Amino acid sequence: MKRTIALGTAALLASTSLASAEGVVNLYNWGNYTSPEMLEKFTAETGITVNVTDFDSNDTALARVRQGGHGFDIVVPTHSYLETWINEGLLMPLDKSIVVNHGNIAPEWTDVPFDPGREYSVPWQWGTTGITVDTAVYDGNINTADIVFNPPEELKGKINVVPEMSDVMAIAIYHAGGESCTEDMEVMRKVRDTLVAAKPHWKAMDYSTVENFASGDFSAGIGWNGATMRARFQRDTVAYGYPETGFPVWMDNAAVLADAQNPENAMKFINFILEPENAAMLSNFARYxxxxxxxxxxxxxxxxxxxxxxxxxxxxxxxxFSEACPQAVNDLQSQIWTELLQ
Structure with a gap:
């Protein structure tokens, strides 16, 4: 998805609260996920400068905005978190008089359960979470989560797992024979034991996957399809596997914050990314x-x-397609995740 290296052309303002200004829109997004070419085109056509600030997880973004005083205008959360943003009143409805390209949203992504009728959000990009493998190091079946959870000798100490709880927990739950948001304690004990036993064989839990796979620093791990493609373009032995036991499908979505300081400019940006050519610029950059x-x-x-x-x-x-889990399930997964990070 995604996501961690600061966008080189993004102008970060010095203060903790981004100043409101005419001709400015402040985008809060996953790192390494926004096309510089697309931003330049938007500014050339509208005169509006886009300032990009990175976040590294859905939880980080949600916590930052909940605190207030952030100065952001647009945020890009994953679909499984979007209902929380909407229910807590953190987003404003789209202004259809400005977002006139709303009809360009593909039919399958229009009336979605996490935002029926797309009243608050528009698609940014979508993809999958799976297994990244350097086939020069490992030449076995890449469509299995055992590469990470029960790694062969040649991969031990060379594995990276992106520290995105919902994605990793989903793959581990599917691997254990469960379904998303399961409350089956036998399955969750198996998930916990599998993750804790596997972690000593991992090298890192890091978002910076593209460069590390390209350099050969990582040889396997859990990651996102677009990031894997970008690594493959730099190292052609990198491949992407789809775990046979199950893997998450996700969508990230752009929405305007309820306390946006530049709401009209934000709506113009939302409308801009719904032009097919501009949406393709995002895909051609991040590869989703x-x-x-x-x-x-x-x-x-x-x-x-x-x-x-x-x-x-x-x-x-x-x-x-991953779903938002009940709070009790989130709490259980968070307990396991906290133990894993220790």
Whole structure:
């Protein structure tokens, strides 16, 4: 998804609260996830400068905005968190008089359960979480979570797991035979034991995967399909696997904050990214699919048929659109996650 290296062209303001100014919009987004070319085009067409501040997890973003005084105008949360943002009144409804490209949202991404009718959000990009492997180091089956949870000798000490709880827990739960948001304590004990036993064989829990896989510093791990593709372009032995036991499918969404200081500019930006050519710029940069109709014709050739974007036919059913879990389930998963991070 995603996400951690500060965007080189993003202008970060010095103060902790980003100043409101005419001709400015302040975007709070996953790192390494926003096309500089697209931002330049937006500024050239509108005169509005985009300041980008990075976050490294959904929990970080939510906590920062809940505190107030942040100065951000737009945020890009994952779908499984979006209902929380909406229910807590942290987002404002889209102004359809400005967001006139709302109809460009692909039909399958329009009336979604996490934002029915897309009243508050628009698609940013969507993808999967799976297994990244350097096939020069490991030449076995890459479509298995055992690479991370029960690694072969050649991968021990060379594994990275992105520290995004919902993604990692989902893969571990599916691997243990459970379903998303399960409250089955037998399954959750198995998940806990599997993760704790596996961690000593991991090298890191880091978001900075592209450069580390490209350099050979990491040889396997849990990661996102777009980041894996970017690493493969730099190191052609890097491959992306879809765990046979199940893997998450997710969508990140752009929305305007209820306390945005530049709401009109924010709505203009939201409208801009719904133009097919502009949505394709986001995809061509971060290497994830987007949810805008007719954007495919603008995608770069190396995106067409890329294995990271093409789930093998026999594994399509293993992809599971993640959901927001009840608080009791979140608390249980958080307990396991906290122990894992110690």
């Amino acid at each position: 699919a987007n949810g805008v109709a007719e954007s495919d014709e603008f995608l770069s050739e190396d995106m067409q048929g890329a294995p990271e974007l093409t789930i093998p036919e026999d594994l399509v059913s293993a992809g599971k």
